[in-house]
Amino acid sequence: MGAALALAERTRGRTAPNPNVGCILVADDRVVGRGWTQPGGRPHAEAKALAAAGAAARGATAYVTLEPCAHVSPRGPACADLLVAAGIARVVVALGDPDPRTDGAGIARLHDAGIAVATGVRAEDAARSMAGFLTRRRLARPFVTLKLATSLDGRIALPDGSSRWITGAGARAHAHLERSRHEAILVGRGTWETDRPSLDVRLPGLEERSPLRVILSSRPHPSAPAALPPSPDGRGKRRAAPKGEGERETVSIDSPAAIATLPADHILVEGGAATAAAFLRADLVDRLLLYRAPILIGAGKAALGDLGIADLGTTHGRWLLHDARDLGTDRLEVYERTPCSPA
Amino acid sequence: MGAALALAERTRGRTAPNPNVGCILVADDRVVGRGWTQPGGRPHAEAKALAAAGAAARGATAYVTLEPCAHVSPRGPACADLLVAAGIARVVVALGDPDPRTDGAGIARLHDAGIAVATGVRAEDAARSMAGFLTRRRLARPFVTLKLATSLDGRIALPDGSSRWITGAGARAHAHLERSRHEAILVGRGTWETDRPSLDVRLPGLEERSPLRVILSSRPHPSAPAALPPSPDGRGKRRAAPKGEGERETVSIDSPAAIATLPADHILVEGGAATAAAFLRADLVDRLLLYRAPILIGAGKAALGDLGIADLGTTHGRWLLHDARDLGTDRLEVYERTPCSPA
Numbered sequence: 001m002g003a004a005l006a007l008a009e010r011t012r013g014r015t016a017p018n019p020n021v022g023c024i025l026v027a028d029d030r031v032v033g034r035g036w037t038q039p040g041g042r043p044h045a046e047a048k049a050l051a052a053a054g055a056a057a058r059g060a061t062a063y064v065t066l067e068p069c070a071h072v073s074p075r076g077p078a079c080a081d082l083l084v085a086a087g088i089a090r091v092v093v094a095l096g097d098p099d100p101r102t103d104g105a106g107i108a109r110l111h112d113a114g115i116a117v118a119t120g121v122r123a124e125d126a127a128r129s130m131a132g133f134l135t136r137r138r139l140a141r142p143f144v145t146l147k148l149a150t151s152l153d154g155r156i157a158l159p160d161g162s163s164r165w166i167t168g169a170g171a172r173a174h175a176h177l178e179r180s181r182h183e184a185i186l187v188g189r190g191t192w193e194t195d196r197p198s199l200d201v202r203l204p205g206l207e208e209r210s211p212l213r214v215i216l217s218s219r220p221h222p223s224a225p226a227a228l229p230p231s232p233d234g235r236g237k238r239r240a241a242p243k244g245e246g247e248r249e250t251v252s253i254d255s256p257a258a259i260a261t262l263p264a265d266h267i268l269v270e271g272g273a274a275t276a277a278a279f280l281r282a283d284l285v286d287r288l289l290l291y292r293a294p295i296l297i298g299a300g301k302a303a304l305g306d307l308g309i310a311d312l313g314t315t316h317g318r319w320l321l322h323d324a325r326d327l328g329t330d331r332l333e334v335y336e337r338t339p340c341s342p343a
Numbered sequence: 344m345g346a347a348l349a350l351a352e353r354t355r356g357r358t359a360p361n362p363n364v365g366c367i368l369v370a371d372d373r374v375v376g377r378g379w380t381q382p383g384g385r386p387h388a389e390a391k392a393l394a395a396a397g398a399a400a401r402g403a404t405a406y407v408t409l410e411p412c413a414h415v416s417p418r419g420p421a422c423a424d425l426l427v428a429a430g431i432a433r434v435v436v437a438l439g440d441p442d443p444r445t446d447g448a449g450i451a452r453l454h455d456a457g458i459a460v461a462t463g464v465r466a467e468d469a470a471r472s473m474a475g476f477l478t479r480r481r482l483a484r485p486f487v488t489l490k491l492a493t494s495l496d497g498r499i500a501l502p503d504g505s506s507r508w509i510t511g512a513g514a515r516a517h518a519h520l521e522r523s524r525h526e527a528i529l530v531g532r533g534t535w536e537t538d539r540p541s542l543d544v545r546l547p548g549l550e551e552r553s554p555l556r557v558i559l560s561s562r563p564h565p566s567a568p569a570a571l572p573p574s575p576d577g578r579g580k581r582r583a584a585p586k587g588e589g590e591r592e593t594v595s596i597d598s599p600a601a602i603a604t605l606p607a608d609h610i611l612v613e614g615g616a617a618t619a620a621a622f623l624r625a626d627l628v629d630r631l632l633l634y635r636a637p638i639l640i641g642a643g644k645a646a647l648g649d650l651g652i653a654d655l656g657t658t659h660g661r662w663l664l665h666d667a668r669d670l671g672t673d674r675l676e677v678y679e680r681t682p683c684s685p686a
Contacts (some may be wrong), residue, residue: 050521072384092361103491105513126443129436148496150495150496151658152493152497152631152633152662152676152678153491153493153497153645153646154493154495154496154497154498154645154646155497158652158653158655164655164656165655166655205665228434277641280639280641284539288495288639290495293654293659294661294662294663294664294678295658295661295662296623296631296647296650296658296660296661297647297650297652297655298620298623298648298649298650298651298652299645299647299648299649299652302496302497302498302642302645303496303497304639304640304641304642306641306642307639307640307641307642307644308411308641309501309640309642309643310501312501312505312506312507312508312509312638312640315465315494315638315639315640316636316638317639318638318639319637319639320635320637320672321637321672321674329663329664331664333495335495335637
């Protein structure tokens with residue numbers, strides 16, 4: 001299942017509105033097929049793995065990070081049917097699919113065909129891996145990551161606004177990798193106009209993954225059309241398909257809550273301080289990426305604007321350190337919203 | 344030597360103007376004596392260890408964190424002579440003593456008596472252990488530790504000044520332990536008048552170790568006499584002797600540089616932001632204790648006032664992470680000034 005979860009990471013941020021799923025087929029202690037949801041959401045992981053395995057899939061065990069789908073769509077067959085037809089003997093599933101068209105029906109169909117099914121294997125890791133899809137299902141909005149790059153004393157720039165550079169090359173490369181795992185990157189109008197950030201992925205081989213650019217602005221930005229109104233199923237229809245630099249889409253939204261209308265299941269909020277604070281005040285941050293450089297700045301620009309906190313007691317228990325790593329002399333800490341905090 | 348270094352920690356912050364030294368005597372693979380510099384600076388570590396060993400010291404190896412002293416003083420004999428007289432066969436030394444009355448003369452005397460001597464064993468750890476003594480010798484001032492307790496976004500209080508509590512009980516207890524390892528604690532006049540901090544050691548068994556209180560103020564504080572002028576050897580004469588709460592000394596200095604006049608080799612600067620910045624601007628911070636709570640505060644009081652930084656490039660390479668540990672959900676990071684930074 002660990003290998004299937006790793007495969008699922010390959011297209012995180014490029015499969016919306018579908019989940020990024022990983023699948024691995026094992027027969028006689030040998031991997032006979034691997035698959036992951038393809039960019040744009042199709043084909044599904046199981047279809048790719050079965051196609052790779054061919055006849056070797058007969059009698060194999062399938063490890064899938066999400067319950068195989070039970071619904072036929074114009075874009076492809078139901079994965080549960082594919083697994084049955086291929087003669088898979090056993091299916092190990094990490095997480096049930098909350099999509100009402102599946103939601104247990106995929107597992108039932110496997111059962112009915114005489115396939116042994118185990119569920120709940122590394123379910124928590126799978127939920128983290130598919131956080132975008134699950135957040136969209138549960139809360140009808142994308143999963144939001146807030147990125148901050150600060151000095152030890154929490155500054156993001158000198159008083160004159162200069163911020164090149166606080167963190168080093170390793171941290172900045174990691175931040176670009178994170179961009180490639182999001183369908184959309186959001187900045188505030190002030191940052192957009194002052195810094196003119198390109199918001200692209202400047203990593204060799206990943207240039208084409210640069211996500212949709214979103215500007216948070218109370219006034220519509222002249223060069224950025226407002227996000228399309230949601231379609232009847234509640235999803236914007238436009239995709240953050242890879243485009244050349246000149247054609248990359250930029251849209252504007254007028255409030256943090258409007259992220260729900262974007263054709264994205266993962267949004268990376270990159271600042272500035274007022275925008276970061278607006279998302280935190282609206283309780284719309286699920287994950288915090290904190291890049292910290294071992295420097296002291298003193299007077300300068302703070303990482304966050306006003307959060308409206310009147311009592312320190314209310315700030316505690318909200319963030320849990322999930323991961324930390326050194327990036328050169330900088331350090332990345334990844335915090336997640338705790339389950340007990342209001343959603 | 345590791346055991347000797349651990350013994351030396353027992354009186355860190357209570358031996359000025361003498362160094363806190365540790366000594367362990369080993370004969371036939373057995374520890375026959377242990378000693379460390381006593382509060383106030385005498386007796387020395389070797390004298391205590393030899394007294395503990397008695398006749399068992401004959402033929403033993405002595406591990407000492409600092410070169411045994413070669414000078415007789417009214418307060419005690421020269422340790423090199425004591426080691427010779429006790430019949431010690433071998434001496435292992437971490438660090439040479441820069442005191443001009445010893446500075447190689449201690450080792451020479453051991454050599455001349457036919458004792459085998461090894462030097463430089465864990466010298467870097469010993470230098471860190473005796474940082475206060477060495478900084479006083481090299482720079483004619485105490486070793487300065489700056490403590491900051493912040494949120495993830497670098498805030499030390501809400502806009503109204505409330506800071507109870509940002510960090511949890513574990514971090515606060517650790518901060519009190521750090522106080523007990525310093526001869527003096529310094530705060531700015533603003534913090535002194537607003538927060539009325541007791542600046543004592545509130546840990547069971549360590550209440551008597553509460554250090555000298557120092558206020559940084561451009562105006563003399565009515566209840567705090569100015570620090571005494573330095574004595575002819577450059578040291579203030581008053582000691583931060585343990586006193587009851589009512590009698591604890593409080594002195595006032597008018598600039599960071601005036602710490603040189605204090606009867607202390609280790610000073611803990613606890614804030615506020617302007618005072619911390621004043622010490623950083625004066626390049627008088629050797630060690631940074633950063634306690635961080637996993638909370639976001641947004642608008643509030645910054646950890647540091649203006650450092651006068653005009654170019655981010657100049658801020659890099661100055662601080663090196665030396666130690667880090669979790670204290671409950673908080674995290675302590677200890678940074679040291681890098682050797683390459685100007686002193």
